[in-house]
Amino acid sequence: MTKPWQQRAEAKRCAIIESIPQKWRLLVDSIPTADEQPDITGPYLHQFLEQREIEITECDATVIIQKTTSGEWSAVEVTEAFCHRAALAHQYLNCLHEFFPEAALEDANRLDAHFKVHQKPTGPLHGLPISLKDQFNIKNTSTTMGYISHIDQPPTTESELVLLLRSLGAVLYCKTSVPTGLMSGETANNIIGYTWNPRNRHLSSGGSSGGEGALLALKGSPLGFGTDIGGSIRVPAAFNGIYGLRTSVGRIPYEGAENSMDGQNTVPSVVGPMAGSVGAVRLAMKSVLGMEPWVYDPGSLPIPWRGEVEERIKGLLCGEAKGKMAFGMFEDDGIMKPHPPILRAVRLVREVLVTLGHEVIDWKPPSHAEGCSLVYDAYTLDAGHDINTQLAASGETPVPQLAWILNLPSKTPKNASEIFALNVSKRRWQKVYMDYWNSTASRTTTGRPVDALICPTTIMAAALPGKHVHPGSTTFVNMLDYSTVTLPVTHVDESVDGVEAEGYDVRDYEGAPVGLQLIGRQYEEEKILVLAEYISAALRGEDANSGHW
Template sequence: MVTDWKSLATGKRDAILKSIPEKWRLGKIPSVEEQKDVTGPYIQQFLDKKEIEITETDAVAIAEKVAAGSWSAVDVAQAFCHRAALAHQLVNCLHETFFDAAIADAKALDAYYAEHKKTKGPLHGVPVSLKDQFHVKDVETTMGYVGWIGTFEGKKGDSRHKTFESEMVRELRELGAVLYCKTSVPHTLMSGETVNNIIEYTWNPKNRYLCSGGSSGGEGALIGLKGSPVGFGTDIGGSIRIPAAFCGLYGIRPSAGRLPYEGMANSMDGQNSVLSVVGPLATTARSVRFLVKSILSQNPWLYDPGVVEMPWREDRYQAVWDRVNDSTGELTFGLMKTDGIVNPQPPVARAVSMVAKAVEKAGHKLIDWEPPSHAGGLATTFNTWSFDGGKDIHSAFALSGEPISQQIKMTYGTEPGPEKSATEIAKNNVAQRQWKKEWTDAWNGTASKTSTGQPIDCIIAPLAPYAAARPEKYKWYAYSAFVNGLDYTSVVVPVTYADKSKDTYEDGFKPMNENDQAAYEDYDAEIYDGAHVAVQLIGRRFQEEKMLAIAEYVGQILGKENI
């Protein structure tokens, strides 16, 4: 068994590298001591001027350039395939490449454009990367499990292997997107760090001492290196927002049922108390909006029974801009500096303060937000991740006999535990519903503190206590996971960079408890120096249009529309 899993993993790892054309392969990869930051000028040295121009253009502008005939879909696809290949060699961010298929698709799009003098759809010629949960024809889906290699989700001989496609993949093709790679994930998906026995560890391109986040960590790293203009991840406890924050990107966690999840691989399939959701990450806020709006134009509720029939609501989006462009218009922000259990490390605390000061300076209202029963509500969320006692994930590991990473052992141990009974699950669901009602009442209660007489528009909060975690040190998920428990909408906004000259604990700082002590001890200003730092803006359920508008606006007043 040991020899088998190792040979399978090594073979798959080598196959990914061998899929990269010889002309794009790097001779020597510098150590982190030699080159901590591989973004910007470092990766640019391997690209020509036109490739740099294309790959450093956001998704919206790419679509405009291709639609105008200024760029061909083939030129765009080739540039991003090249940069994605470089990114993987530098930080281990890809599970699958299908560059030849992408170029063939791009040629077909160019032929369509030449014949019809118009684009196939709004995403015509836009490269889109996908987290390795999406099924794509002729491409394997391992989700980081060695035991899934050569199978359909661990099932040998299943006819769906390399023939089945996820619903959103079909929609992206209809929209004219060019699909070209699938990105790395932690095996099980249940970690804020991306690590598995196939590609090993996915590093943060801005600071390779740190992780890229998880579980959509490959997406974060790839887009952070501009090897993709926009990609899709999933989020059950922060898995879109964590990589977005750690890699200096915008990313949205929509409410469950807004975007199609049908036909995707997953862990703990059938656990419906806290649903995993799918959403885009991108270099600009407008690109995130562009992808959400495009997918909704495909009427996904007609094809995915889990999607709510809710088309893009332009009036909700525009209403925010009408308010901020009116001299008397005012947004009201709740400010959540800490969850009261683990304090954010100095870079994150400074980022939260920067956003608070920026919105106040822009003429908006700020009130302190203290969450109701934070600890109790978190418990109902975390409980859902182990309803089956870890049986699903341990069964996947057992397929090959591969070892479980330390990051996963923190939550699931080395063997399955007892499964929860129907009565226990029902009790947890009731407690969760009560907690959601407490939040609803608390949110409504803020109306008495605003000048408009309306509740707050959103909450400014840390996304994690860390700017980006060090290996095996991501231990506190409360800042991201409570949003999943409430099923609220949340958008990550990049703010600044960690600065060792500014980001230090105050003299006399005393941790509140053991978890806070661990976060305090894990911080090293020297190691973190230069890392991306972000916040999340949290809105209520199904407020995607409103929150995307607020995120765009906040990004503008911060001067970080494209960090």
Template sequence: MPHWTALVAEKKQRQLESIPQEWIVTPPSDSTLDVSAFPETCGLLNAREIEITNTPVNVLLEKLACAAWTAVDVTTAFYKRAIVAHQLVNCLTEIFVDRALVRAAELDDYLKNTGKVVGPLHGLPISLKDQLCIKGLETTIGYVSWIGQYADKNAVLVDVLIECGAVPFVRTNVPQTLAWPESFNNVFGRTTNPYNRSLTSGGSSGGEGALVALKGSPLGVGSDLGGSVRIPSAFCGLYGLRPSYGRVPYYGARGTLEGQDSVLPVFGPMTNSVVGVKVFMKAVVNAKPWLKDPLVVRKKWDEDEYNLVDHGSGKDLCFAIMWDDGVVVPHPPIRRSLEIVKAGLQKAGHNVVDWKPIKHRLLGDITRDIWNAASAEEFMITTSVTGEPIIATMELDDADAAVASFRPQNGGITAYQLWQVQKLRQDIRKEYLDHWEATACETGTGRPVDAIICPAAPFAATPHGKNRYVDYTIVWNALDYPAAIFPVTTVDSILDGKAPPHAFYDDFDKDIYEMYDPEIFKNAPVCLQLVGRTLEEEAVIRMTEIVDAALLAAK
């Protein structure tokens, strides 16, 4: 094999050649941190393309279905904006313009000849995390060792999206191994945050988050093993959903820790509107994916559940706010966003109580024990093919890096020890279920709490290498609760001044407190998380819509 750097150079050259040269722009200098407005001012997109790329998913689909806009025009508009986004924040991996435009033209011809759409996603460009295999393309998940490995068939979800009429058009950047909440690898480099390029876009779906934030895609697909849809959605100001296990097909994708089937990865949507989340989930689950993936739950879209039949039909809901998880206290912008949501919900007539977290630290530790049982061996085996180094930090300056908190620190545990950890997790899932049920005595509705609202992280998007705590998302993976991300505000240096020291849970909590400086986090989006119960995706989406409407009405 050639030295791994030669493989990277060849791959990067092929990526560069896949970009239409007439779409190359001159991006602002590195000193310009906020590049969110650049795609509309760079001169590449015309007025109609700007209009198309600013249109919500549901309206796009209406325009496509009545042929007001062609699939070719819509795909071209988003493609151009995606290429601009890539030049700003380095968010793309695979770029297949010709293939996507051929697909779009086929959809236009079908509509013209039959008067019918192919499916509920007819003509909609969809970006995919670099994990979802597409026949004839490489899927590296950031490994040099996987350059040159071409898929001989699509992942099941890709087939489902195509059957629904979608147009896959780009794939997006991830961290090496996927097992990191930031996005950097030896093949494609680092993805940055479009609102402040000195900050991370999150991970592992960080390329997806940055692309969708710049409206280079109307709808993206990320994956979530411990927060990888929700963290980049939160850091980039998006709506996103982590569904329960088995609701969205996963088979045929490439991933990390494959064969580990206790805490499973799931695919979920990332988009600029909550309606986009609904459109994706409804289309995918109504396509009967259980006929293509044996692990998918046989459950079509449930309109009664969406109408909150089990939640008082959406009247006088009771939300619980988790102000912190008992491990790390959130930064001032996160606290302010929780207070904004509480006030908005109360003004809309809903009840709000406090959520008492139980065993969140233990849930995080259990989940890491499960993942670490064999992850070090997997990373070593995969990278040994080319000799590429295993990335140990996301820091810009490796010399200043602390011990990596997201790489296994030991050789893993025995099979017997793993079984004990998995049994403990099962027991805590039962304990948490009972804990939730017991809230019926304090809600005032006669029902338990309808949903939990909590931070997605204790901070907004961090400087590169500083995203050191992910248990605000991991716990819901361990419990298999669906969780949606929704935007609330942005970091404001005046409103979000540094808080006085609190009674720290431990030294780590103190470290997180001390990293906050409102000027460093300036302009970062602030999002929160709405959590429901297992396989309750429809209700979670509807309650997120209700919270969204309450926030809008309160402005």
């Protein structure tokens, strides 16, 4: 007889905690409340770590691989440090669905042994711990996607991305939390509960790659992979103050990963890296594409990482023939007005770009309301049938974040003719938007259409539970399949953001990061990462035009 879903959830919740070695476990009573300790980043967390662990986990992925591929650091010590920090992160934030430090350390040992014998690394990511959203299949773990019914169903094969990462020398050690069924901008499910924001534990870590966002921001991982069908990489990146790259369809392999509403091809989900630096995100892209994933994944495109594009953009920004670039920018998509900290962030970036000598033009695109309406139609094509089926399999009570898809006015799935029509409408909207983008050539002094677009990721900094609204801020990008990176810009600051605005109280968002979207056209990942790095350098007060960033 199957146990009640509450017991299965409880058992899984306990199993996650039990996977944490005793030496890293905290007494439940020792964990302060969010009121007592809202921000657990930096010094607060460091109290639980050895100096060496801090040294390792505070490093960027690009620095870590320098040490691990040169033999300066062992894979084991790096893995152990991140496992420890991830264990702490989970106990404070509920950000893991699977944790397997023993298997990870076994892998790390094998890597170290290889290095010892051959005096060279196994691959470009030798010894780098990587976290993965709970959609990727890893041996001896379940892929629940937040569903009780998927507990204890280990996969027969690993996802292609997992296999590629292993070939690159990476060490896998955890899978991160997601909202039930993936279709929410907050991470909540009946297994781990709610995934909190490490900067302010009253706030959401975003979703659906919310476990990644929280873990990465707390430096319990140097590099992770999420997925994005409507903002699921970009929202948690923004909420947690990290970088998240929504790649264009087919750039990074999805093959062999689980999905919600799998086979919905109108607005496909994509995989992308998330990390604390642009360098780490680029490392992920270059490493994975260097493996030619299109040989193993029918959905991956043979577009290698194009260093020449990076060189060209960097040359334009900082080279001898240094030239102006032009950016489109909007504060407000005409649907919902962002909160004051978000508006401040947009204006800040505008000012930075203008000061650096670039051009910023106002973006007055085709109706975002239309794009958002179409994307909503795509998400609801099956009238919630798949999610309902997965929930019904265990009988679990859905989390409130699923209400929007469980309480649709119609329970009838769309038919083929309706889906064809939606696909045509999507293509038309894409074309109109593309024509608009091309038309900006007549408004820039560069003579080119704008090089990128900058706008809010969400209308609010990290949301209060149940208060995340207007996914349209990110979903319009999924309709367009534009390559987009969220970059951290600022934090909510009562002294400047304490203005009055509808539905907004600055005290709710204390310390919350604000990240904006930097949007390129389709398959312009190389370009937008260079631009993100440049803007980030300027935001840090460095001389970005020097090219030393």
